[in-house]
Amino acid sequence: MKLLTDKGKAKAALKRALKSDDIEEINKIIYEFPSLLDEFPALKLYEWLDLDQVTIAGIGIMEDELAGPVRAEDVIKSIIIDFRKNVSEIEIYSIMDRLERQGYIQRRGIGWVLTAKGAEVCDSILAEINNR
Numbered sequence: 001m002k003l004l005t006d007k008g009k010a011k012a013a014l015k016r017a018l019k020s021d022d023i024e025e026i027n028k029i030i031y032e033f034p035s036l037l038d039e040f041p042a043l044k045l046y047e048w049l050d051l052d053q054v055t056i057a058g059i060g061i062m063e064d065e066l067a068g069p070v071r072a073e074d075v076i077k078s079i080i081i082d083f084r085k086n087v088s089e090i091e092i093y094s095i096m097d098r099l100e101r102q103g104y105i106q107r108r109g110i111g112w113v114l115t116a117k118g119a120e121v122c123d124s125i126l127a128e129i130n131n132r
Contacts, residue, residue: 007033018042027081034086046083046129053125054083054105055095060114060122069111074095 012096013081016122017025058078062070079085099105104118
């Protein structure tokens with residue numbers, strides 16, 4: 001029952017953050033309660049992107065930001081905050097496993113990096129986002 005109360009408080013806080021356009025607070029709340037993304041249509045900026053696309057783009061963004069391999073937790077954070085998608089850790093591992101077999105990403109050390117093929121897709125996705 002405590003989770004429901006916390007989620008209720010988070011929902012109210014998210015409404016306030018959206019009204020005041022406080023991006024930092026919005027990001028903090030949706031990262032902690034990604035299920036709220038489904039309740040706020042205004043947050044669904046990238047509905048047209050599928051999870052494979054945002055996973056590739058998320059890895060690319062975080063790889064640039066971290067200057068190295070990206071852990072699954074960082075990918076999840078990027079997908080939730082940057083692309084406003086509600087995703088679980090299990091889904092991401094499954095997607096990354098498939099993307100690795102398809103040659104878009106590769107495992108390196110403690111995380112993943114884009115291959116040349118993945119970097120092309122990432123650049124294409126980010127260019128399309130900038131053009132919309």
